[in-house]
Amino acid sequence: MRAIRSTILVALVLVPLAPLAATPADDHDIFLSTLPWKGLEPSQDLGGAAHGAGEALAALAGVETLPVACGTPLARSLAIHGTSAPLEAMRLAVAHRPALDPERVVLTPDGTIAVRFPGAPGSTGLLSADRDRNGTPDLVDRVLEALAASRSFLVTRLGYPTPVPDGGRLDVYLAELGHGLEGYTVPEGQGSPPFVVLDAGLLSDRVMPATIHQMAHLSLLSLSARAPLWWDEAGAAFLSLTASGDLQAHEAAIRVRAQAGDRGLVTDGLLSMEGTLLWPLFLSESTGDPGTVRAIWEEMATQGIDPLAATDQVLRHRGRSLAQAHREFSAWNLFTGERDDGQHYASGRSLPAAPLATMGPETPFRVDPAESIEPLGAAAYRVPGDGRRGSLDLEITVEGGRPAADLLIFYHGGPAQPVLAGVTFDPSGIGRISLPSADVRETWVILRNDALPGTGGEARFAVRGSSDPYAPYDLASFTASASATSILLDWTTASEKDLAAWNVYRAETPAGPFTRLNTVAVPAAGDSAGDTGYIFLDDFARGGRRYYYQIEGITRSGLPQRSHVVSGRIPAAPASPSPVPASRSGRPAPAGSSR
Numbered sequence: 001m002r003a004i005r006s007t008i009l010v011a012l013v014l015v016p017l018a019p020l021a022a023t024p025a026d027d028h029d030i031f032l033s034t035l036p037w038k039g040l041e042p043s044q045d046l047g048g049a050a051h052g053a054g055e056a057l058a059a060l061a062g063v064e065t066l067p068v069a070c071g072t073p074l075a076r077s078l079a080i081h082g083t084s085a086p087l088e089a090m091r092l093a094v095a096h097r098p099a100l101d102p103e104r105v106v107l108t109p110d111g112t113i114a115v116r117f118p119g120a121p122g123s124t125g126l127l128s129a130d131r132d133r134n135g136t137p138d139l140v141d142r143v144l145e146a147l148a149a150s151r152s153f154l155v156t157r158l159g160y161p162t163p164v165p166d167g168g169r170l171d172v173y174l175a176e177l178g179h180g181l182e183g184y185t186v187p188e189g190q191g192s193p194p195f196v197v198l199d200a201g202l203l204s205d206r207v208m209p210a211t212i213h214q215m216a217h218l219s220l221l222s223l224s225a226r227a228p229l230w231w232d233e234a235g236a237a238f239l240s241l242t243a244s245g246d247l248q249a250h251e252a253a254i255r256v257r258a259q260a261g262d263r264g265l266v267t268d269g270l271l272s273m274e275g276t277l278l279w280p281l282f283l284s285e286s287t288g289d290p291g292t293v294r295a296i297w298e299e300m301a302t303q304g305i306d307p308l309a310a311t312d313q314v315l316r317h318r319g320r321s322l323a324q325a326h327r328e329f330s331a332w333n334l335f336t337g338e339r340d341d342g343q344h345y346a347s348g349r350s351l352p353a354a355p356l357a358t359m360g361p362e363t364p365f366r367v368d369p370a371e372s373i374e375p376l377g378a379a380a381y382r383v384p385g386d387g388r389r390g391s392l393d394l395e396i397t398v399e400g401g402r403p404a405a406d407l408l409i410f411y412h413g414g415p416a417q418p419v420l421a422g423v424t425f426d427p428s429g430i431g432r433i434s435l436p437s438a439d440v441r442e443t444w445v446i447l448r449n450d451a452l453p454g455t456g457g458e459a460r461f462a463v464r465g466s467s468d469p470y471a472p473y474d475l476a477s478f479t480a481s482a483s484a485t486s487i488l489l490d491w492t493t494a495s496e497k498d499l500a501a502w503n504v505y506r507a508e509t510p511a512g513p514f515t516r517l518n519t520v521a522v523p524a525a526g527d528s529a530g531d532t533g534y535i536f537l538d539d540f541a542r543g544g545r546r547y548y549y550q551i552e553g554i555t556r557s558g559l560p561q562r563s564h565v566v567s568g569r570i571p572a573a574p575a576s577p578s579p580v581p582a583s584r585s586g587r588p589a590p591a592g593s594s595r
Contacts, residue, residue, distance in 0.1 A: 029256055029269035030061050032073070032229070037081040053184065053197060054177035056093035061270075064179065067252060068270045069210065070236070071177075071184030072217050073229045079189065095186055097195055098175040106136055106144065112164045113147050115140055117174035117200065127174070127200060140174065142204060146211035147172065153212065153243050154219050159294055160239075163218035165193050170218070174200040182210040185217040187225060194218055209249050213240040224300045230266055230273045231307040237277035238284075238293065247350055250274060255352040261333060264374030265308075265326075266453040278351075282329050283311070285346060287318060308376075308452060323450050330378035330446050331408065331420075341416065354380065356444065361386040363467040372458040375401065375451040383465070385412075385440040390469035391497070391561075394445070396423060396431040401459025402451035405431055408444040409559070418444070421557050434498050436472055436553070436561030471497040472561055473524075473553045476531065480549050480568030487568040489536040491551055496532060499524040503552040503560075504536050510548050510565055521554065544572030 057074045058066055066074075071094075078091040102119035117140055121128035127137045134141070154160045164170045165188070177183070177199040188194045196214045216239040220232055227235075237250060247254070257275025265279055280293040292314060299310035312322035335344040337353030345351060359367045360383040373379055383392065396405050405423040423431040435443060449459035478491040489504060501521035505514035517538060525532040541547055546569040552562045 028067065029260075029271040030063065030067060032077050032268040032270070035060060035062075035077075037087065038084065052175065052177060053094045053098070054179040054181045054199075056090040057181065057184075058179035060087075060090050066180040066270070068274055069180065069182035069249070070213055070217075070233065070274070071181050072214070072236070073233050073270060073273055075184045075186055076229060076232075094184070095189075097171065098173045098197060100173070100175065106140055108144055108147060111169070113170045113172060115143055115147070115172050115174065126202070139200070139202065139204075139207070142207040143172065143174065143198065143211060146208045147215065149208070150212035150215040150243070154215060154239065158239070158242075159291065160216075160219045160297075161222050163215045163222070165222075168193055171195040173197045176200045182206060183214045185214045185221070187218075187221045194221075206249075209240050209244045209246050212243050213237065216240055220297060223297045227297075227300065228266070228307065229268065230276055233273035234276035234280055235293065235297070237274045238280040241277055241281070242284075242290075247347060250277060251352075254278065258333060258336065258352045258354045261330070261354060262369075262371050262373045262377045262379045264377035264449070264453065266374075266376065278333065279329065281345065282332055283325065285344075286325070286328060286332070287315075287320075289318075292318075326376055326378075326450060327404065327406065327448065330380075330448050331406070333378075334380055334408075334444060334446070343417065356380050356382045358382050358384065359445075359463065360384065360392070360465050363392070363465050365465045367463045369447070369461055372460040373401065373447060373449040374458055375449055375453045375456050378446055378448040379461075380447070381445045381463070383443040383445060385437060385442050387438065388467070388469070389438045389561075390436075390467055391471040391555075392435045392437045392440075392443075393466045393468055393471070394423075394433050394435065395464045395466075396425075396447070396461060397464075398425065398429045398431075398447075398459050398461045400457045401449040402456050403429060403431070403459050403461070404448040404450045405461075406446045406448075407433065407435065408446065409435065410441045410443070411439050412441050413439075419559070421559060433557055434468075434471060434555060434559075436555060436559050437467075438561055468497065470495050472499045472555050473497070475563055478551065478563055478566050480547070480566045482568060482570045483537065485539070485541075485543070485570065485573075487538040487541045487547060487549075487570060489538065489549055489551070489566075489568075490533070491535075491563070492531055492533045493525075493528070494531060496525050496528045496553075498555050498557075499526055499553050500556045500558075501554045502534065503554065504538075505550045505552060505562070506538065506540075507548045507550075508545070510567070512548075514548075514550055524553065526556075538568075541568075541570050543570045545569065 057071045058064060075094045078094055081087055100116060100118045104117055104119045106115050117127060126139045129138045131138055151163060155162050175197055181199060182202060183198040185196050186194060198210055202210055213236050216236040220235050241250060253271045253274035256271040257278055263272060267273060283292050284290050295314045296307060296310045299314055300307055308322060315321055315325055332344045333354050335341050336348045336351035339353055340348035359365055359381050369379055403425050407421040408418040410418045423433050425431040447461045473496045474494040476492045476494040480487055480489050501524050503521060504517045506517050507514040546567055548565050548567045550562050550565055552560050554560055
């Protein structure tokens with residue numbers, strides 16, 4: 001058994017993430033808040049424990065097949081809402097330990113976990129197969145191996161608490177659940193120890209993921225028994241993904257999460273809860289520390305605070321904050337699928353792509369998102385570049401919430417990573433930004449609601465786009481001419497808008513590469529409707545060689561727009577019997593640099 005357990009653990013750690021299917025499915029989430037907690041009819045009473053837990057949970061959700069494999073969120077919800085007779089009957093069907101008649105019991109080698117299963121074969125026949133003829137069904141053997149490997153992975157490798165109660169013994173039941181369920185966990189309550197139920201119809205490749213998922217629930221709930229359902233399910237899904245590398249098992253949930261970013265982190269949708277595993281996955285990968293998620297659970301336990309407050313405290317110890325993490329998370333979720341750039345999620349290529357609706361490039365345009373954005377939610381749009389000079393002026397208005405917005409700007413021939421530009425909102429809820437657009441390939445506009453759940457409402461955005469062909473500057477002239485042993489750059493703008501500074505670039509060929517000459521930005525007039533002139537001396541130019549120049553205007557938001565290319569040449573110096581080398585740096589002309 002020791003050799004088998006070691007092999008399984010290595011598989012848990014080293015299995016690569018399997019890619020998700022490329023074709024989206026029609027996934028329908030089930031939201032706990034929409035379930036008839038108070039309106040169930042007596043006819044929906046399932047007769048208590050006489051019916052199985054799978055049937056009870058499916059009936060509660062009003063479906064034949066549940067969209068998720070884990071029933072723990074529903075089981076925990078029943079413990080809270082089980083007051084009416086039908087709900088109480090369903091709660092009993094779930095919270096009561098399965099009655100297995102006849103029952104067989106097999107213990108793990110250390111005697112701390114008991115696997116209980118029917119002594120008679122069930123409808124699946126899986127409990128009748130015993131190919132190694134050791135007297136124990138093969139399914140039970142696999143569950144025993146999975147339990148040992150799961151506990152070793154969670155406790156020894158990741159440092160989480162043991163799923164087994166201190167000084168006690170954990171009961172794991174194999175019972176026929178059906179209705180799409182693979183298992184559920186009933187936490188400790190009213191003096192009753194926790195227990196786990198796994199489906200007796202589990203196929204061999206599902207035993208390990210289903211087992212570690214429920215063991216993760218037990219481990220996490222031992223740290224914080226009152227953890228919100230969304231965080232508990234996201235945590236268990238994250239740990240089971242970390243262990244097995246099986247993205248396929250979470251395909252529908254991750255797709256729903258990716259396509260509904262406006263719903264926010266805190267959700268009561270069964271699929272959305274599971275898909276929120278992207279949040280702990282992001283926290284782990286963005287900090288470069290797999291222990292970050294465990295530290296949040298430990299902070300919850302020691303401080304008695306909710307997971308978002310605990311996240312903020314843990315991140316502040318690392319020089320970040322919850323708000324900063326949510327900003328990054330909103331961007332990370334766009335770099336998936338075909339948009340993966342290798343700089344965000346390690347498994348980004350295998351994750352489904354989040355929607356990126358298009359607005360523009362024709363202006364003027366107005367976009368009113370159909371859905372408002374919940375607290376800690378985000379929505380994104382794509383604006384294709386059209387190559388025209390000038391600027392795209394965006395005005396973003398918002399009602400409610402705590403609005404925030406960013407632009408991710410991708411340039412032609414520029415660095416692979418986009419430029420990030422934040423939008424500042426005034427007290428009236430209006431944010432404006434001017435984007436020089438000539439060199440822009442495309443821009444992603446990310447709208448966020450940074451409000452915390454319970455402290456801020458939903459945010460409803462509207463985006464207006466217009467173009468200004470003369471912004472951020474209208475270049476009237478630009479020349480490069482010899483001036484003694486230097487080249488004098490002379491340019492004049494007919495108007496400037498939102499311009500902060502200039503940079504000067506030089507190359508030895510018309511196509512570049514261009515190198516920046518000035519170490520300190522040349523101040524710009526800023527906003528001007530009249531002519532403004534500038535000159536700059538290039539003292540590094542060598543006689544007899546032609547150089548090519550561009551100037552770059554920088555807006556107050558730090559965004560660039562380059563000019564066309566001009567060239568200049570200093571005549572070759574006459575031969576000298578005793579040349580004296582000189583070293584001078586490029587500089588703005590000492591007098592009349594702005595006229």
